[in-house]
Amino acid sequence: MDTQLKFRVQHWLKNDPDPLMRAELQALIDAGDEQAITARFAGRLAFGTAGLRGVVGAGPTRMNRLVVQQTSAGLGAYLMAQVSDIATRGVVIGYDGRHDSQQFAEDAAGVLCGLGIKVYLTKKIAATPLVAFGVLHLGAAAGIVVTASHNPPQYNGYKVYWGNGAQIIPPHDSGIAACIEKAVNEQIKVTSLDDALTAGHLQILADDFYQAYRDGVHQSPVLQHQTAPEQVSLAYTAMHGVGNEMALDVLKDAGFTKVYSVAAQAQPDGDFPTVNFPNPEEKGAMDMVMAEAKKHNAMLACANDPDADRFAVAVRKSDGDYQMLTGDQVGVLFGHYLLTHAPDNQRFTCTTIVSSSLLSKVAASLEATCRTTLTGFKWLTNVGMTEQTDDNRFLFAYEEALGYTLGTMVWDKDGLSALVGFAQLTAELASQGQTIWDRLESIYQQHGFHLNSQVSIALKPTTPNIGAYLRDNPPQSIAGHKVVSTDDINLGKRLFADGGEEDISLPASDVLIYRLDNDARVIVRPSGTEPKIKCYYEVVETMNANDTLASAQLRAQANMDAFVNAHQASLPK
Structure with a gap:
């Protein structure tokens, strides 16, 4: 082990408050496993717009108590620089049911209280949407939820909300990350929870908080349609x-x-x-x-x-x-249902670029607005709250990965209110002698059967940069169908086949979207970190009077298979 690595390992062992993690690292040292030790110290677990998420273990590239304390010290320093009344407004902290989550939440609370920042800590496990709710309900400046959502058992994470109740977006993510880097080299004060309670810096969120949610x-208001x-x-x-x-x-x-x-x-x-x-x-x-x-x-x-922020349903x-049902099917059902009940001044919906285009068509048919954002709920809700107006208030947003937000109580995906909303939609249909399948079929009859598919393609290390290749060699057709328009999100431009162009108001991102003359669509997202790309496909199949959902699905699936095969064959190898 080289001298610099040895110094970093010893420094970590000295500062790590967790005896189990110290023992884990010491066992690697005793075994002489330099490869494993090097992996643990190859940088830091990156803090981004989703906060932290990683495997629990010893060292700076894993989730552990010291990483949580350093992250909380950096977050606290950033909040103190950004929010003048942070000490009194405070931070809400909740946690899920994973083995380390309560300890990590208490470490975060101890660090923030040590900085003189008020902390509202849930007294027990809390669904992620309760923390997002709590930020606005308590008027806090930020929120933290310790969760790894639906990742495997060995993972944990640390998600941050801003004072608007939504997940952080740039520039806060990079600002917090910079403060964490600084905190790593400073002594961190961790106040005991008992001392923080005595000093008035800590408030435990008890049953009345859960009752408020x-x-x-x-x-x-959007969950008042209680039909049988x-x-x-x-x-x-x-x-x-x-x-x-x-x-x-x-x-x-x-x-x-x-x-x-x-x-x-x-x-x-x-x-x-x-x-x-x-x-x-x-x-x-x-x-x-x-x-x-x-x-x-x-x-x-x-x-x-x-962590109860996503909702799934089988019918x-x-x-x-x-x-x-797919996330897109649930999203479109929600959009249609909510818009048919919404007042005239609440018809603003959002979805993401990789979700089905069907919601935008349903919204247009119901004289409503549908705004398309980059992937991720942080974009959906931040756009929803900043672009709504008094005459067109926010109603609903969804992403295809089973995330939905109904109304404005929680500015993040909320699987609990979605559960109630979907049950209410089902009840309304049942009272009319109909099912969810009947409603889906009527939407598809009007707008076409929309089928969406995602394919992740591993590339050889020698494969040329896909994004650069496609920009240098723009396809004129895909799978035998003419490309009508190309959205280059990096450029912020929509380029039409006839030479025209228009601006796209989305943050720059390495994404290309091709729309074809048969209403099909393919989205290409090259990976910036590994040799692979993600492709998102959509085909639209017109339903005729004799079609059933099953017959339309069969036809759409055959078209999808041919579309995917033809597109992938056209990519450089």
């Missing part, structure tokens, strides 16, 4: 996360009496013992809730991910089996 969902909730039956799983108690409460408040929770997945368990991967999008993750739904012949099988079909 529950009341907020019950009173939300007793007609709806649904199974629910918290997927070993934090959602179960609050989910059952908000459903009960909305009048839903036939709710069946999956007992084996109801309590928080950081090992996630009954799922291979605690993400509702993963194959098999919804098996237990669908089995519970089938046992009761329930209409819906619903899930939240472990009973005519044959009694259950089929998962």
